[in-house]
Amino acid sequence: MEYRSLPDLRNLAALRAVVEHGGVAEAGRQLNIGQPAVTKRLRALDTCYGLQLMQREGRRLELTVAGVRVYEYARLVLDHQHSLLDDLDSLQVSENNLRLEVTGSIGEHLLPELLLNFAEAYPDYRIQSRMGYTRRIQTRLATGLSDMALLEQAPDHPDILVQKWLDDEVVLVCGKAHPLWGCGMIPLAELKQLNYVLRESRSSMRVTLDKALQDIGIETLPIAMEVGSTDTIVEMLQRGQHVSFLPRFSVEEALSTEGLYRIKVQGLRIHRTLWIARTRTTLNNVVSEAFIQLLRNKVG
Amino acid sequence: MEYRSLPDLRNLAALRAVVEHGGVAEAGRQLNIGQPAVTKRLRALDTCYGLQLMQREGRRLELTVAGVRVYEYARLVLDHQHSLLDDLDSLQVSENNLRLEVTGSIGEHLLPELLLNFAEAYPDYRIQSRMGYTRRIQTRLATGLSDMALLEQAPDHPDILVQKWLDDEVVLVCGKAHPLWGCGMIPLAELKQLNYVLRESRSSMRVTLDKALQDIGIETLPIAMEVGSTDTIVEMLQRGQHVSFLPRFSVEEALSTEGLYRIKVQGLRIHRTLWIARTRTTLNNVVSEAFIQLLRNKVG
DNA sequence: GCTTCTATATTCCATAGTGGAATATTAGTA
DNA sequence: TACTAATATTCCACTATGGAATATAGAAGC
Numbered sequence: 001m002e003y004r005s006l007p008d009l010r011n012l013a014a015l016r017a018v019v020e021h022g023g024v025a026e027a028g029r030q031l032n033i034g035q036p037a038v039t040k041r042l043r044a045l046d047t048c049y050g051l052q053l054m055q056r057e058g059r060r061l062e063l064t065v066a067g068v069r070v071y072e073y074a075r076l077v078l079d080h081q082h083s084l085l086d087d088l089d090s091l092q093v094s095e096n097n098l099r100l101e102v103t104g105s106i107g108e109h110l111l112p113e114l115l116l117n118f119a120e121a122y123p124d125y126r127i128q129s130r131m132g133y134t135r136r137i138q139t140r141l142a143t144g145l146s147d148m149a150l151l152e153q154a155p156d157h158p159d160i161l162v163q164k165w166l167d168d169e170v171v172l173v174c175g176k177a178h179p180l181w182g183c184g185m186i187p188l189a190e191l192k193q194l195n196y197v198l199r200e201s202r203s204s205m206r207v208t209l210d211k212a213l214q215d216i217g218i219e220t221l222p223i224a225m226e227v228g229s230t231d232t233i234v235e236m237l238q239r240g241q242h243v244s245f246l247p248r249f250s251v252e253e254a255l256s257t258e259g260l261y262r263i264k265v266q267g268l269r270i271h272r273t274l275w276i277a278r279t280r281t282t283l284n285n286v287v288s289e290a291f292i293q294l295l296r297n298k299v300g
Numbered sequence: 301m302e303y304r305s306l307p308d309l310r311n312l313a314a315l316r317a318v319v320e321h322g323g324v325a326e327a328g329r330q331l332n333i334g335q336p337a338v339t340k341r342l343r344a345l346d347t348c349y350g351l352q353l354m355q356r357e358g359r360r361l362e363l364t365v366a367g368v369r370v371y372e373y374a375r376l377v378l379d380h381q382h383s384l385l386d387d388l389d390s391l392q393v394s395e396n397n398l399r400l401e402v403t404g405s406i407g408e409h410l411l412p413e414l415l416l417n418f419a420e421a422y423p424d425y426r427i428q429s430r431m432g433y434t435r436r437i438q439t440r441l442a443t444g445l446s447d448m449a450l451l452e453q454a455p456d457h458p459d460i461l462v463q464k465w466l467d468d469e470v471v472l473v474c475g476k477a478h479p480l481w482g483c484g485m486i487p488l489a490e491l492k493q494l495n496y497v498l499r500e501s502r503s504s505m506r507v508t509l510d511k512a513l514q515d516i517g518i519e520t521l522p523i524a525m526e527v528g529s530t531d532t533i534v535e536m537l538q539r540g541q542h543v544s545f546l547p548r549f550s551v552e553e554a555l556s557t558e559g560l561y562r563i564k565v566q567g568l569r570i571h572r573t574l575w576i577a578r579t580r581t582t583l584n585n586v587v588s589e590a591f592i593q594l595l596r597n598k599v600g
Numbered sequence: 601g602c603t604t605c606t607a608t609a610t611t612c613c614a615t616a617g618t619g620g621a622a623t624a625t626t627a628g629t630a
Numbered sequence: 631t632a633c634t635a636a637t638a639t640t641c642c643a644c645t646a647t648g649g650a651a652t653a654t655a656g657a658a659g660c
Contacts, residue, residue: 003317003331006309006381013303024608031303037648039609044646049388059607059656065444066391073384077377081306084373088349091366144365324637337619339638344617359627359636603660610653618645625638630631 007048009081012074014041015053019063019071045070090128090145098287099146100129103204105230106150106274107131109250118294125287134204141279148278148288150295152204152247155277162277165295169248170209170270172263173255177240185264191218197233197242200226209245212270234260249274307348309381312374314341315353319363319371345370390428390445398587399446400429403504405530406450406574407431409550418594425587434504441579448578448588450595452504452547455577462577465595469548470509470570472563473555477540485564491518497533497542500526509545512570534560549574 017027018038028035046052053067063071090099102111111129118127132140138155140146149155154162172191174180180194191213198221199205213221224242227233230250237244237260254260276295282288317327318338328335346352353367363371390399402411411429418427432440438455440446454462472491474480480494491513498521499505513521524542527533530550537544537560554560576595582588 003310003313003333006313006378009306009309010303013306017303025606033303033647034649035608036610036650040647043609049385051388051391056608056655061608066388069384069387069391073380076380078306080373080376084369085349087369088351088366091351091369325635333618334620335637336621336639340618343638356627356637361637601660603658605658606656608653608655611651613649614647616645616647618643620642621640623638623640626636627634628636629634 005048007045008041009077011041011045011048012070013078014038015045015067015071016074016078018042018054018061022060024061087145090140093147094126095285096124096287097126097128098148098282098285098291100127100291101132101137101140101146101149102129103134103137103150103152104131104228105152105205105247105250108230109252111150114294118291121294122287122290125290127287127291138277141277144279144281146279147282147285148276148291151275151277152272153207154273154275159279160277161280162275164273165276166249166274168272168274170205170212170245170272171248171251172243172245172265172268173237173251173260174243174263175234175237175240175260176258177238178243178261179240180243180263181261183263185266187266188216188218188268191221191265191268194222194243195241196221196223197225197227197236197244198223199230199233199246200228205245205247208270208272212268216268245270247272305348307345308341309377311341311345311348312370313378314338315345315367315371316374316378318342318354318361322360324361387445390440393447394426395585396424396587397426397428398448398582398585398591400427400591401432401437401440401446401449402429403434403437403450403452404431404528405505405547405550406452408530409552411450414594418591421594422587422590425590427587427591438577441577444579444581446579447582447585448576448591451575451577452572453507454573454575459579460577461580462575464573465576466549466574468572468574470505470512470545470572471548471551472543472545472565472568473537473551473560474543474563475534475537475540475560476558477538478543478561479540480543480563481540481561483563485566487566488516488518488568491521491565491568494522494543495541496521496523497525497527497536497544498523499530499533499546500528505545505547508570508572512568516568545570547572 014027014031017030018024021027021030024038024042025035028038031038042054049066049070051066052064053070054061054063056062093099107129115127115129118125130146134151134153134155137146137149137151138157138160141149141155141160142157150165152168180186198209201210213219225236227236230246233244233246234251234254236242243263251260255262276292278288314327314331317330318324321327321330324338324342325335328338331338342354349366349370351366352364353370354361354363356362393399407429415427415429418425434451434453434455437446437449437451438457438460441449441455441460442457450465452468480486498509501510513519525536527536530546533544533546534551534554536542543563551560555562576592578588
């Protein structure tokens, strides 16, 4: 490779900043360097690639066609550098630290209390938690970037150990303004009459739901919208236009404070399991033992 | 972004070289710098990421866990830099230059002669050609990285104009050692008795072939192997174990020199079209006009 | 046209970083 | 213990970097 002609990453960062902040001076401010330094970095990039990457359009600088390519490269590289740092951070394994990953719904609705309880019970141990998609979490477990995960789907990977955690249920709910509020039990056939807002179709909850519905012969529901967050769906249900299927644990609170109503459906009961997944490396880890202890007690 | 703490790309290149050439001294040789310089670059990377990336195992340097991540990042970044340079090269549009892309089979069997003829007829014009997969070619056309393409499949994109070029045919062939050499016509039903080596299933030829076979009620053939290159397949056919379906234009020569034999099949004739695709920007381009002229004449 | 305003480009300089030559250090090996 | 084949360190000439001050270019007002 043309070692001597490699661009300087700070040149690329400068280009990116100029593009994204709309000017050399502002870019300099963002990068904590002066305006002349930024100008010189743009020059250096031009020279490095042998092309003009930006040109003045009036008093503003615009990317040239080549500039666009380089800018995209800059973004790619800098974004990856960012997530590299993140990954390296996750590699800092320590004896008293557990790197935990959870799915979005679990992170929103179950994790906060768990972490508080844990911190109280084991003040010397630390849990480093983050949310992510099931897929990504699996990868991170498998590649040693995390120690343990709480999931809505059991991963199937030779290096990942799974155990059951909680029984959950997918329930049909509506808001106070909906005609079915307080309706009691409805027949199965009525499901097709309703108007749905659901989590996106690749979420674990949807996988369970779609399979369960298919089992009882319902192939499609009238879905008005697919949304990425449970809380947003709960918001939308308040309007009274729609109903939704949601995991029970995530709406427990709304149900008890009467923010949502659970519509029972004759002959429909969708059970599922929440899972604890971990890597072999955590088998003798004290923090993970303590945390699993706590996970089990909270339910017992 | 942490502008001041960005790694130097040459540090990453050094890391990569050390890993891939198995030593600091050899890496230095590859990069045309001395061994001390390489060592210092490794040091600098360690400092930059705050972690040791390689450590001595005996007299050899091995990547640490963190080192593996950084090495992967280095590869990503440097490889993309490489293809960025390639792309920038393709942006060098000029009046007398045509950036042409062709699929593998066309590039191997039809292009060489076309280019020779063109160079002779229009010594002042230049054609810059490259081979690629249909998918990638379409993208490059659409994003302005190339001007024209010769394809086995017509792209469906609003900015890409297509016109028919040649009629082609997909034919069944075998080598001299095969029992069917010189057999004349065989019945359709015998197709399932043969043993096939075909182009990979996502190639344009296969798309045509699979569709045609399906139309006459043949869902699957006994495929012994899928191979990425027509020439390799022709090699393999010489062994006499297998037969193959191949585009006629790519075996024309082998058929006439008796390197291959075409097995006719009763009631099976698979026609298809080869296409000329180009972007709107080439509409007034002199080189593209001349080239299309030539493409049409060669066929008449 | 002339001035003013705002943004980018240039120049000059102190300083930090780079690569090479020579040399020290380390781990394996006879 | 001496030898060998690696990597690490040191020192130095040289280049590149960023800041302060200053020049220049385009837009807008008069």
